[in-house]
Amino acid sequence: MTDFIRVENLVFEYEKEEDGQRFRAIDDISFTVEKGSFTAIIGQNGSGKSTLAKNLNGLLVPTAGKVFVDGLDTAAAENIWEVRQRVAMVFQNPDNQIVSSIVEDDVAFGPENLGIDPQIIRERVDEALTGVDMYDFRKKAPHMLSGGQKQRIAIAGAVAMEPECIVFDEPTAMLDPKGRQEVLSIIHRLNQKGITAVLITHFMEEAAQADKIIVMDQGVLKMDGTPDEIFKQVDTLKALSLGVPPAVELAIELRKQGIDVPEGILNTDDMVRFLCQLK
Amino acid sequence: MSIEVRNLTHIYNEGLPHESTALEDVSFRAEDGELVGIIGHTGSGKSTLVQHLNGLLKPKSGQIIVGDVDITAEGVVMREIRKRIGLVFQYPEYQLFEETVAKDVAFGPANLELSQEEIDLRVREAIELVGLDYDKVKNLSPFDLSGGQKRRAAIAGVIAMKPEVLILDEPTAGLNPKAHADILNMIQTIHRRENNIIFLVSHNMNDIARMSDRILVMNHGKLAMQGTPEAVFSRDRELKEMGLALPDSMEIVSRLRAGGMEIDGTCMTIRAAAEEIAKVLRA
Numbered sequence A: 001m002t003d004f005i006r007v008e009n010l011v012f013e014y015e016k017e018e019d020g021q022r023f024r025a026i027d028d029i030s031f032t033v034e035k036g037s038f039t040a041i042i043g044q045n046g047s048g049k050s051t052l053a054k055n056l057n058g059l060l061v062p063t064a065g066k067v068f069v070d071g072l073d074t075a076a077a078e079n080i081w082e083v084r085q086r087v088a089m090v091f092q093n094p095d096n097q098i099v100s101s102i103v104e105d106d107v108a109f110g111p112e113n114l115g116i117d118p119q120i121i122r123e124r125v126d127e128a129l130t131g132v133d134m135y136d137f138r139k140k141a142p143h144m145l146s147g148g149q150k151q152r153i154a155i156a157g158a159v160a161m162e163p164e165c166i167v168f169d170e171p172t173a174m175l176d177p178k179g180r181q182e183v184l185s186i187i188h189r190l191n192q193k194g195i196t197a198v199l200i201t202h203f204m205e206e207a208a209q210a211d212k213i214i215v216m217d218q219g220v221l222k223m224d225g226t227p228d229e230i231f232k233q234v235d236t237l238k239a240l241s242l243g244v245p246p247a248v249e250l251a252i253e254l255r256k257q258g259i260d261v262p263e264g265i266l267n268t269d270d271m272v273r274f275l276c277q278l279k
Numbered sequence B: 001m002s003i004e005v006r007n008l009t010h011i012y013n014e015g016l017p018h019e020s021t022a023l024e025d026v027s028f029r030a031e032d033g034e035l036v037g038i039i040g041h042t043g044s045g046k047s048t049l050v051q052h053l054n055g056l057l058k059p060k061s062g063q064i065i066v067g068d069v070d071i072t073a074e075g076v077v078m079r080e081i082r083k084r085i086g087l088v089f090q091y092p093e094y095q096l097f098e099e100t101v102a103k104d105v106a107f108g109p110a111n112l113e114l115s116q117e118e119i120d121l122r123v124r125e126a127i128e129l130v131g132l133d134y135d136k137v138k139n140l141s142p143f144d145l146s147g148g149q150k151r152r153a154a155i156a157g158v159i160a161m162k163p164e165v166l167i168l169d170e171p172t173a174g175l176n177p178k179a180h181a182d183i184l185n186m187i188q189t190i191h192r193r194e195n196n197i198i199f200l201v202s203h204n205m206n207d208i209a210r211m212s213d214r215i216l217v218m219n220h221g222k223l224a225m226q227g228t229p230e231a232v233f234s235r236d237r238e239l240k241e242m243g244l245a246l247p248d249s250m251e252i253v254s255r256l257r258a259g260g261m262e263i264d265g266t267c268m269t270i271r272a273a274a275e276e277i278a279k280v281l282r283a
Helices: A049-055 A075-084 A104-114 A118-131 A146-160 A177-192 A225-232 A234-237 A245-257 A268-278 B047-051 B078-084 B100-112 B116-129 B147-159 B175-194 B207-211 B227-231 B237-241 B247-259 B270-282
Strands: A005-015 A022-034 A038-043 A064-069 A087-090 A166-167 A198-202 A212-217 A220-225 B002-012 B020-031 B034-039 B061-066 B085-090 B165-170 B197-201 B212-219 B224-228
Touching: A005 A049, A005 A198, A022 A049, A022 A198, A022 A212, A022 A220, A038 A049, A049 A166, A075 A087, A075 A104, A075 A234, A087 A146, A104 A146, A118 A146, A118 A177, A146 A166, A166 A177, A177 A198, A212 B002, A220 A225, A225 A234, A225 B020, A245 A268, A245 B247, A245 B270, A268 B247, B002 B047, B020 B047, B020 B061, B020 B197, B020 B212, B034 B085, B034 B207, B047 B085, B047 B165, B047 B197, B078 B197, B078 B227, B085 B147, B085 B227, B100 B116, B100 B147, B116 B147, B116 B175, B116 B212, B147 B175, B165 B175, B165 B270, B175 B207, B207 B227, B207 B247, B212 B227, B224 B227, B227 B237, B247 B270
Parallel strands: A038 A198, A038 A212, A087 A166, A166 A198, B020 B224, B034 B197, B034 B212, B085 B165, B165 B197
Antiparallel strands: A005 A022, A005 A064, A212 A220, B002 B020, B002 B061, B212 B224
16 A cells, blocks of 8 residues: 655644744654555544644644655645645534535535536535435535534535545534444445545544554654554553543453453454354 | 423424424423433434523423422523523533633622622632642633643533532533543532532433433433433333434443343443353353
């Protein structure tokens, strides 16, 4: 696989509004995101996750170090449109990202700004709405939809730009369990179709489904590895104010009860399968 | 103190083409010292309900009796009601606005016609009760606090009013696991100290199962179930039909049962589930 995003010694500082002091939100981090992969970023509030996300599509540019998207330097002004075309973003609150009063107009907003032929926009919008199971709602008003549905509209808006990568910044934080499930399965479906996915989340079971997890703490990259490698280190995660998925927690408790549970069971499906064959 | 909701109905946009019944004939009662969890999918009427409880919305019909006052009656002084019933909205940290944490927390009590001494005392107490260090944070800008701390400061502003009923709408949304656990512990501390009625609205079934004495389940504007966590979460099929989930431990156990394991108990926590599963495997 090839690297799609390359972050090299990224430093990001900004001036705090209150006292004018410089604050280093990201402190010299490096990692890569492979084309077509699914990467989760976890870390406590204020660890620099969202600042990092905004550095991945040039919404913010590095104070020092480099971010390359598909080989393009995000700090070079002439690259900015190409970078944003390749990496789209979906944020936490769907109400802050919806601009139109009709669903399909909202999804068309991005491609319209790219100056694309109306006929092609029509096709892209229909395809994007079908892809998030919201085609039947195309004539509806977004404010009449549920949180999960609105978030899927926001995702369709990103998909209609035909990006190669979508960065999701806590897209499920405000949703009920059903909405969360809907949005997560859409993200996985898009990833399976080849879109590179970067998911920032506080839900450890969401992170467990990624190919790779990046753990941030106080602007520093603390861990970088597969879910297996990361969730093995329970004590380190707890020290970073993070947790483990329920299946991992259950494995720990079962071991205390003398049941020999192998490492590497990270999700509920695998745990249920393992326990049922023991019986 | 008690709060009693009788046959509450609320209709949005009544008489207009897009009128919708947000609450339909909802009745329940809560007593001092009770922590009542409220669950339901987005749009089920949870927020409409809690906005009635402190008089932000007026019902189409039905009553809400707080202590011995019907707050839906004509001529009720809403100021008096809002003193007694505190509502913490979702993402309350967005409502922080003062120059310092102490001033922000003092904003509510300062409107209660209390002496300056009493206000200062309440501010200190509230800040300490939410687990912040008064001397450290009092002169800080609320915007200098971390995400979890900001939320606690915002909750302190409501606690300082000493409400007899405290309503928390999704108090842990968007927090990392540690900050999340801290907020829950804080709620328990407040509850134990004040022995007030707390309504906790949440999508997190683990929290609801762990914290609640009783759960109200809202669905399409109706009160679909009410009961202890054990009773409510044992009706897993109905909950799933309403777009709701089980606590993680009960979800795992329910799937193990479906796979043929005969597991006892309600297994409301991961530890309890592990103990019951181990019993079956050892047998």
